[in-house]
Amino acid sequence: MSLVEIRDLQMHFPLGGIGGTLARLRGQAEPVLRAVDSVSFDVEAGETLGLVGESGCGKSTVARCLVRLLKPTAGSVRYAGKQIATLDAQAMRPFRRDIQMVFQDPTASLNPRLSVRSMVEEALTLHTKFDAKERRARVEELMHEVGLGRDLLDSYPHELSGGQRQRVNIARAIATNPRFVVLDEPTSALDVSLRSRAILLLEKLREHLGLSYLFISHDLATVKYLASRVAVMYLGSIVELSDTRDLFAKPLHPYTRALLAAVPVPDPDARRDDFTLAGEIPSPIDVETGCRLRGRCPLAKPICAEKPPLKEIAPGRFVACHLVAELSS
Amino acid sequence: MTEMLEISDLTVHFQINQGAIEAVDHINLTIRRGEILGLVGESGSGKSVTSFAILRLIRPPGRVVSGSVHFDGIDLGSLPEEQMRRMRGAKIAMVSQTPRTALNPLLTVGRQISRLLMVHAGLSTREAEKRMLEMLRLVRIPAPEKRANQYPHQLSGGMCQRVMIAMALATSPQLLLADEPTTGLDVSIAAKILDLLRELSTKTGAAIMLVTHDLGVVAEICDRVAVMHAGQLVECAPVRDLFHNPAHPYTKALVRSIPRVDRDVVLEPISGSVPSLINPPSGCRYAGRCEWTMDRCRVSRPPMVEAAPGHVVACYGFEERRVTC
Numbered sequence: 117m118s119l120v121e122i123r124d125l126q127m128h129f130p131l132g133g134i135g136g137t138l139a140r141l142r143g144q145a146e147p148v149l150r151a152v153d154s155v156s157f158d159v160e161a162g163e164t165l166g167l168v169g170e171s172g173c174g175k176s177t178v179a180r181c182l183v184r185l186l187k188p189t190a191g192s193v194r195y196a197g198k199q200i201a202t203l204d205a206q207a208m209r210p211f212r213r214d215i216q217m218v219f220q221d222p223t224a225s226l227n228p229r230l231s232v233r234s235m236v237e238e239a240l241t242l243h244t245k246f247d248a249k250e251r252r253a254r255v256e257e258l259m260h261e262v263g264l265g266r267d268l269l270d271s272y273p274h275e276l277s278g279g280q281r282q283r284v285n286i287a288r289a290i291a292t293n294p295r296f297v298v299l300d301e302p303t304s305a306l307d308v309s310l311r312s313r314a315i316l317l318l319e320k321l322r323e324h325l326g327l328s329y330l331f332i333s334h335d336l337a338t339v340k341y342l343a344s345r346v347a348v349m350y351l352g353s354i355v356e357l358s359d360t361r362d363l364f365a366k367p368l369h370p371y372t373r374a375l376l377a378a379v380p381v382p383d384p385d386a387r388r389d390d391f392t393l394a395g396e397i398p399s400p401i402d403v404e405t406g407c408r409l410r411g412r413c414p415l416a417k418p419i420c421a422e423k424p425p426l427k428e429i430a431p432g433r434f435v436a437c438h439l440v441a442e443l444s445s
Numbered sequence: 446m447t448e449m450l451e452i453s454d455l456t457v458h459f460q461i462n463q464g465a466i467e468a469v470d471h472i473n474l475t476i477r478r479g480e481i482l483g484l485v486g487e488s489g490s491g492k493s494v495t496s497f498a499i500l501r502l503i504r505p506p507g508r509v510v511s512g513s514v515h516f517d518g519i520d521l522g523s524l525p526e527e528q529m530r531r532m533r534g535a536k537i538a539m540v541s542q543t544p545r546t547a548l549n550p551l552l553t554v555g556r557q558i559s560r561l562l563m564v565h566a567g568l569s570t571r572e573a574e575k576r577m578l579e580m581l582r583l584v585r586i587p588a589p590e591k592r593a594n595q596y597p598h599q600l601s602g603g604m605c606q607r608v609m610i611a612m613a614l615a616t617s618p619q620l621l622l623a624d625e626p627t628t629g630l631d632v633s634i635a636a637k638i639l640d641l642l643r644e645l646s647t648k649t650g651a652a653i654m655l656v657t658h659d660l661g662v663v664a665e666i667c668d669r670v671a672v673m674h675a676g677q678l679v680e681c682a683p684v685r686d687l688f689h690n691p692a693h694p695y696t697k698a699l700v701r702s703i704p705r706v707d708r709d710v711v712l713e714p715i716s717g718s719v720p721s722l723i724n725p726p727s728g729c730r731y732a733g734r735c736e737w738t739m740d741r742c743r744v745s746r747p748p749m750v751e752a753a754p755g756h757v758v759a760c761y762g763f764e765e766r767r768v769t770c
Contacts, residue, residue: 170631171602307488308658312702312714334631337661341704341712364706378636380661381707382700384684393633395587396603 117197118158119296119328120182125191125201127152127177131401149401151177153352154191156426159296164322164329166343166360168336168375172397174352175332179298182330183217184208195296213243216289220301222281226273232259232284233269239291258287261324263317279310283317290321298330303338315341336379340364345432348372351400351408354426357434368435368443370413407438415439449652450476450499450620455512457491457498460505464723468494470676470730471512473749476620481646481653483667483684485660485699489719491676492656493542496622499654500537501529516620535565538613542625544605548597554608555581555593558615565616580611584641603634610641617649624656639666660703664688669755672696675719675730677746682756692758694735729760737762 128148130136136146152174159165167175180186182193184200193201200211219225227235236258240251259266262283273281282302289297299318303311315338322329333339339346340360347357348371356369367373370393377389393412404410406421413420419438426436429444437443457469469491476482484492497503499514501521514521516537521529533539541547549557558580559573568576581589584607597605606626613621623642627635643666646653655667663670664684671681672693680693691697698715717734720726726733732742739761747761 170633308699309487309702309715309718312704312712315704316712316714336632337704337706340706341710375632376706378632379706380636380639380659380665382660382664382688382703382705383707384664384688386664386707392636396601396634 119161119196120159120330121192121194122158122178122182123156123192123194125152125155125178125181125193126150126189127174127181127186128189147401150352150403151400152181152188153403155349155352155354157347157354157357159328159330161295161328162322162326163345164331164343166339166346167330167332167349168334168339168346169349170334170375170397172400173349174400175349176300178349179217179300179330179332183215183298184211185217213292214294215296215298216292216294217298217300218282218285218289218302220304222278222285222305223273225285226281228273231270231272232264232276235284236288236291239288243292254291258291261290261321262287277310278306279314282306282310282314286317286321290325290327293325294327296328296330298332300332301334302331304333304335311338318342336376348375351397351403353408353436354434355409355436357426359432362433366444368429368433368440369437370415370439370443371409407436415443448475449478449517450474450654451515452495452499453513453515455495455498455514456510457494457503457507458510459507461723466722467725468507468676468722469498470725471746472673472678474671474678474681476652476654478619478652479646479650480668481643481655481666483663483670484654484656484673485658485663485670486673487658487699487715487719489675489722490673492658492673493624494676495673496539496624496654496656499622500533500539502533531565534561534618535616536618537620537622538616538618539622540606540609540613540624540626542628544609545597545602547609548605550597553594553596554600558593558608558612561612562615576615577611580615581608583614583645584608584611585637586611603630603638606630606634606638607641610638610645614645614649614651617651619651621646621651621653622656623653625658626655627662628657628659635662642666660700661705672699675725676722677730678749678759679731680756680758680760682752682758686753686756690753690756692752692756692763693731693760694737694762695731698734735762737766739765 128150131147131149139146155178169175181188188201192199195211233255236255237251240246240254256266264283303314306314331342343360346360346363347354350371356372367376373391374393377391395412407424410416410420424436424438426434428434429440452472452474455469455472459466459468486492498509503509555577558577562568562573562576578589581593586592586607627638642653667684669683670687672679674695680696691700701713702715704712720730720733728744729742729747732738742761747759749757749759750764752758
């Protein structure tokens with residue numbers, strides 16, 4: 117049994133507004149934004165699963181459904197075998213200790229009016245039976261764990277640098293000894309040198325504390341470094357899921373290939389794959405039937421009018437493309 | 446004369462209560478006609494301040510303490526404000542990092558571009574409109590007639606960035622200062638913007654100074670690269686040379702500190718952090734972070750020496766290492 121199992125996850129947001137009202141009055145289905153459409157994957161204990169895709173592909177929505185900041189429209193989210201997709205806030209509480217999240221913006225996710233100590237301690241007050249002394253000891257231990265000096269404990273977020281703020285966020289997330297941490301673009305807001313340090317810190321913590329990560333990012337180089345497997349999302353669906361090494365060595369889905377080809381490589385002599393897609397990501401409101409990449413894909417054939425299933429084409433390698441046989445040869 | 450822009454001994458300070466922030470420290474840099482020069486370094490290394498200084502946009506508490514900027518042989522520092530204003534936008538244009546905040550939210554994007562053309566190129570309303578649409582087409586904005594009538598908030602980030610580029614290039618400037626033009630954009634959009642910049646530079650012969658911290662972007666489109674650290678220029682070289690034979694320890698550290706898609710690497714973060722620029726260490730400002738530091742690195746600033754033709758570096762250690770081998 118995997119630590120986290122997601123099956124056919126769907127998250128649709130009703131658009132509301134005048135269009136919604138008119139549709140309701142006419143007795144039609146209200147228009148919705150299909151942010152996530154039948155997404156399934158597992159996260160094994162101790163692994164880092166990378167989730168990549170461009171802005172608006174639904175990766176953060178998946179994360180929010182997973183930590184239950186959102187209630188999915190349909191589908192199941194199992195954590196350690198238990199269904200959590202439908203739990204209410206009260207029933208969800210015991211799981212909050214085990215499932216934590218680090219957000220993209222290290223500044224916006226900290227309370228500007230609380231000191232570092234109170235923010236990290238808050239998680240312990242809520243989720244543990246520690247007394248004040250034990251909490252203090254644990255906070256100091258956590259500061260050490262994420263590489264922050266004890267002298268920063270009484271600082272406020274505005275007194276910290278971006279890298280230090282993100283460390284506070286990480287300390288707070290691991291305070292309750294979680295088993296699963298969702299990292300939503302945790303390194304994107306950091307400068308080059310801080311980014312590599314944050315990457316190494318996350319890797320060290322995973323090994324140290326036996327954590328499992330869902331690592332969400334649009335930075336493919338970082339994902340390649342941290343993740344053992346990678347899922348690629350496009351317009352609300354997973355188009356490819358594979359071992360990291362295989363994926364980067366030979367991307368199979370046309371979208372993955374275009375995505376990788378677009379990453380600038382720090383080597384002036386690198387030969388570039390000039391595979392590109394036409395146009396830009398369409399709106400997730402009126403999505404095409406069939407393969408959603410159809411309108412932009414240079415390889416599209418008539419069969420692509422049917423929705424391609426996410427098929428296992430080699431052990432552990434899943435691709436949602438009708439043309440996968442041709443592509444892999 | 447092939448040097449289009451010549452920055453000599455430029456020093457910029459920002460005076461605050463705690464003292465002077467020495468943001469740019471005695472920089473010498475040239476940009477040739479038609480070339481793309483990358484300016485790289487961590488946050489706070491003075492990259493953006495340098496580009497603002499070129500446009501004479503340093504405002505108090507900032508102050509250009511010394512140095513000059515010559516553009517096409519003209520000393521920009523000595524121009525009256527009115528002439529400098531005509532220089533900006535017409536001869537030297539800028540694309541900023543945050544396109545959405547750089548655009549006027551109250552004007553349609555078409556209007557903003559045609560206004561610029563009316564002011565700087567003296568075109569009539571109709572001519573300006575025509576040229577504006579041409580520009581939008583040039584930067585590959587689909588359905589330009591429709592987009593021109595939209596406001597910045599109706600466009601995506603990549604689209605806004607293209608509008609900024611269209612605007613910057615509308616008056617056919619000779620120099621484009623692009624400050625992190627692709628940061629924050631999705632990779633596929635960023636790749637298109639880079640292609641566009643390179644293509645436009647080839648087509649119009651404009652030189653580009655590309656400020657970035659992304660070495661991938663540098664390798665992709667730059668001809669030459671200048672590396673800055675804590676307000677000082679530490680190395681400047683043709684792009685191949687810089688990646689294959691980096692001479693300054695900071696450049697080497699920068700290259701080793703990034704994860705990459707094209708090969709497996711062991712990440713080595715740059716040790717230490719950029720020193721405070723208020724009363725910065727005398728001598729080499731990288732000395733506190735460098736594995737090769739010698740006594741004299743902390744005493745005096747290493748001069749720029751030629752490591753190879755067109756490749757200069759400011760490092761005592763480099764000279765020493767070269768002598769011993």
